[in-house]
Amino acid sequence: MRGWRFFLPLGIFALFLGIAGYQLTQPKDDFVHSTMIGRPMPEFAMRPASPDRPGLSLADLKDGTPKLLNIWASWCIPCAAEAPQLAALKAQGAPIVGVAIRDRPEDVAAFLARYGNPFDRIGADDLSELQLAIGSSGVPETFVIDGDGIIRYQHIGDIRASDVPMLMEKLREAGR
């Protein structure tokens, strides 16, 4: 070791400082994004989660119309918070289908009676099978599915009022 080589540890350390310092200033993204974006939905057929709406299967998503697929549950509090936004999306003409995760029919009915029912169809995903298959790691999440059953976009967490125009835009893009 001679001359500049004694400064090598300092150089490596400076590199670490730079990266760590940069990372500290970056907002931390703790979401687990789905790797299924751009891929087709898997084959599935779910029984109805609520007596007044039909269940959901892959064929229902491949009918040519892009849809919002909302992953939710009656036991999930943010799902109640996003109900007005789902209603707004519905009012603007977005077709919405729901997937109820690990839920009971009577709880689903009570939730829909209380917070409104924007769903055309609601499938019951009792073991989170579809949820895991499409790369969703929590409730609520909202996916944009195009008319061919391809997953186009994933929104993680509850839909805020400011997200409504963005989701309508994503839905329009999926229709093109």
Next chain:
Amino acid sequence: MIAELGLAALWMAAALAALQLAAGFLAARQDDAEIAILVRPAAVVQGVLCAFAFAMLVWLFARTDLSVKLVAMNSHSDKPLVFKLAGAWGNHEGSMLLWVTVMSAAGALIALVERRLPDRTMQATLAAQGFVALGFYAFLLFSSNPFERLPIPALEGNGLNPLLQDIGLAFHPPTLYLGYVGLSVAFSFAVGALLTRQVTPDFARAMRPWVLGAWIFLTVGITAGSYWAYYELGWGGWWFWDPVENASLMPWLAATALLHSASVLAARDALRAWTIMLGVVAFSMSMVGTFLVRSGILTSVHAFAVDPERGTFILVLLAIYIGGALAVFGLRAGSVAEGGKFEAVSREGALVINNVLLSAILGVVLLGTLYPLLTEAMGVRVSVGPPYFDPVGAIFVVPMLLVMLVGPLLRWRQDRLARVRRSAIIGMVAVLAGLLLAIALGAGVLPTLGIALGAGLAVASVLPLKGRRLRRVPLATRGMVTAHLGIAVALLGMASESAFSEERLAAIKVGQQASVGPWQVTLAAVDPVAGPNWTALEGVMLASYDGGAPIELHPQARSFWSPPQETTESALATRWNGQLYAVLGKAADGERWQVRLWWKPFVTLIWYGGLLVALGGLLALLGRVRDDLRRRYVTRKAAERREAAA
């Protein structure tokens, strides 16, 4: 009043650290005897004040004084007393106070006992110690005040995270802290010696007990932490390559390398610059670890209360201390680099090879730990785990273990491999025997290597005692043999656990049976039980080993209510040849229970090995300290005799 006393003591301690820095620096620079007499007392009083502040915090927790924010956030009047006390350091502010307390106590101890180094080096060392402590005082006082009062006292506390309400874990963090902070002493010695350019064997001898002490605590801390993760998390694993685990492993690796290179410096006056650099690196790893853990910059299963502002503070401290020390190293190392010469085949040669390999392993772990940080800056998220650490680490671990087989047998300065041929052959025979055994049992590649090298090392590690009268072997040598044997034992445990573990997941009704390995386990009952601040469902399992008389196991699924959290308490049945590990899961449906059983042959060797390593360190430490005291006594007697003669 108690909180105010603690805070006042902390401020005064900080002022004394500033005095220690200024006086030490001026004394070392100008050789000013009048200022120099201030340095040691400043260090001692600082230590006393800081210990007082920490005692005040513990007292606040013992009384559950809910007008103090930290107590209200982390304690609860219903908690058992031992966990109330542990709550004092089971949180960010308290653990940082513990850190500076240990650090200033160590500084006080050096100031009191260390008489071997030249005065100027000693003053520079204490100045460096004061400088490092000052940063942590600033951190505590400006951004993490543990004595902050609430405007309105809380009615009840938040409680301590239930996972931490475990006697092992109450003492795991302080143990690691003692290790981290011991390395800060080595760091101060290194900086002091670098500033005065007095990198001598005496410097290595003065630093060595501190490194040894730190290393023992790190070894015990890692071993205990690993065992805690094993039985408390209920996942059956003992090491997860989690960033927080790596944060404790990296200082250990650096300290291990430092320990060995300091021995070379002490015995042969070689590896001067290298020892200094390892002294700086070992403490850097402690601080980098603290930074990674506390800033929340990496995702870890250890959910610490994280705060970017604190992260920034630690990063600034890192930049000042480590950046400063490495800059001084770059400027000064050239002038201390020359040291004693030695041949490639010699004790020093083997130690150098192992030092390089240990540093490479450290590099592998550091890269794996920081890699997610690097890729995230480029927008890619990755998670680095065993598929990287195990094989890449093995590339360097395997040659290191091979060198460990013969290294301790070689003589200092110059030796011939032919001289140790017979011992080497004995070691290689053991390696081959282990290899054949592992292949016969059908272990995987890495476990096979582990068993072969573990067997070889177990035999080779005791060979240095061959042909010597055991009572006349120095304590330090016995320590080395014990520690190397411990590495072999732990390695055998790891290999056996990963190669031969059997797992069984079953949903059974009460009265039904499941079997795993040589065990038959019957679920006899599931009963509700209650503890001081939790309720649990407790399974009563009758486990019989190979058809023998059944023993009762009581795994629990616990629910804590303050704060609300569920934990699993696994139940373990230990036999000489392994451990049965049982976890009670959730009710599968109306009447069946999920039961998870593992049979882990020889798994306990991992922790026994770790303890042997620590015991070896302890023997070496006792040996070194005894030698020092003896030498001091002899020098004093000689001086008295000279005086008497004069």
